[in-house]
Amino acid sequence: MVEERPDPVPGDGQLLVAVEAAGLNGADLLQRAGHYPPPPGVPADVPGLECAGTVVACGPGATSHRVGDRVMSIVPGGGQAELCLLDDAVAMAVPEGLSAAEAGGFPEVFTTAHDALVAQCALAAGERLLVTGAAGGVGLAAVQLGRLRGAEVVGSVRDEGLRPAVAGFGAGVVIDPEEEADHGPYDVVIELVGAGSFPLHLRSLKTGGRIVFIGVGGTGPTAELDARQLMTRRAVVRGSTLRVRSVREKAEAARALAEDTLGLLASGALSVPVAATYGLGEAERAYERFAAGGKLGKIVLVTKARP
Ligand SMILES: NC(=O)c1ccc[n+]([C@@H]2O[C@H](COP(=O)([O-])OP(=O)(O)OC[C@H]3O[C@@H](n4cnc5c(N)ncnc54)[C@H](OP(=O)(O)O)[C@@H]3O)[C@@H](O)[C@H]2O)c1
Structure with missing residues (x-):
């Protein structure tokens, strides 16, 4: 449902942005169902963890961007609206050539994938990377970023019809999740x-291998750990979420992402796959499409921006 609200006013270090597009994410579905309240100070009934648009006002101390700039950013909530507050330090310039829908669907999944592969796991050239859920928003970001870092990427995708397209984004092999162990280590x-395949993934690690948990929506959050498998492999298991981080930590993740990707986005070497776009007034349909699965990349809401 779309409702009128008072225009937000940018505070210290904030930008007010006329939103052109805002991607949907799994956390939005959870928040709408009442299972994932946003951090304090963020409206609980306006979802949206990312958006792109034009700066219409700058709060005190917001000096990295100016009125009229096109920016994109992760936000703690409220992205799926005509106006949204962004942290100036976290926002990135939208590269030339990127459409509104692509820019609105970029920040959350690419920040997540980049942070997981680079900051958390230090993925190196020549290493073998397994991306589970590889046809989704984070999955396709991870496949592309893995390939660009020189890794050998294996994507696992349960929808057979999407596997050729995932290969087209740089996965050398795209397999059924049942085949993951066969294609290790x-x-x-x-x-x-989720954690459903954790025991199998742990047994499929090379010495010094790393597993990073990012999402648990498919097979849940719990699994049994055989510590001997961890010990013999000198393995590292970690997990990460973006939303709970401080502005400083988000700015650091955004800076690292921007350095590695904005040029590649502009040149077309990296792309933001958008499965479908919907108007803000069609948000219900957009959410149904997201929840139905079987999509390649992002579902994005587009709005008539009013800079
Ligand atoms: N930690 C963080 O900060 C962070 C940030 C962003 C996202 N996330 C989480 O990361 C996960 C991926 O996000 P996303 O945006 O890529 O979501 P998405 O676009 O919905 O993609 C999820 C993918 O996982 C597949 N999948 C779901 N259940 C499965 C199962 N039981 N077996 C095999 N494949 C399954 C889906 O396949 P189908 O299409 O066939 O269903 C889909 O391709 C979500 O859980 C999300 O909430 C976490």
Whole structure:
């Protein structure tokens, strides 16, 4: 449902942005269902963890961007609206050539994938990377970023019809999740589906391998750990979320992402796959489409911006 609200006013270090597009994410579904309250100070009934648009006002101390600039950013909530407050330090310039829908669907999944692969797992050239849930928003970001870092990427995708397209984004092999163990061993596994295959993934790690948990919506959050498997492999298991981080930590993740990707986005070497766009007034349909699965990349809401 779309409702009128008072225009937000940018505070210290904030930008007010006329939103052109805002991607949907799994956390939005959880928040709408009452299972994932936003941090204090963020409206609980306006979802949206990312958006792109034009700066219409700058708060005190917001000096990195100016009125009229096109920016994109992760936000703690409220992105799916005509106006949204962004942290100036976290916002990135929208590169030339990127459409509004692509820019609105970029920040959350690419920040998540980049942070997981680079900051958390230090993925190196020549390493073998397993991306689970590889046809989704984070999955396709991880496949592309893994390939660009020189890794050998294996994508696992349960929808057979989407596997050729995922290969087209740089996965050398795209497999059914049932085949994951057959295609190991892996240096890095990015868990986007849940903990269901954790014991198998741990046994499929090389010595010094790393597993990073990012999402648990598919097979849930719990698994049994055989510590001997961890010990013999000198393995590292970690997890990460973006939303709870401080502005400083988000700015650091955004800076690292921007350095590595904005030029590649502008040149077309990296792309933001958008499965479908919907108007703000069609948000219900957009959410139904997201929840139905079987999509390639992002579902994005687009709005008539009013800079
Ligand atoms: N930690 C963080 O900061 C952070 C940030 C962003 C996202 N996330 C989480 O990361 C996960 C991925 O996000 P996303 O945006 O990429 O979501 P998405 O676009 O919905 O993609 C999820 C993918 O996982 C697949 N999948 C779901 N259940 C599965 C199962 N049981 N077996 C095999 N594959 C399954 C889906 O396949 P189908 O299409 O066939 O269903 C889909 O391709 C979500 O859980 C999300 O909430 C976490």
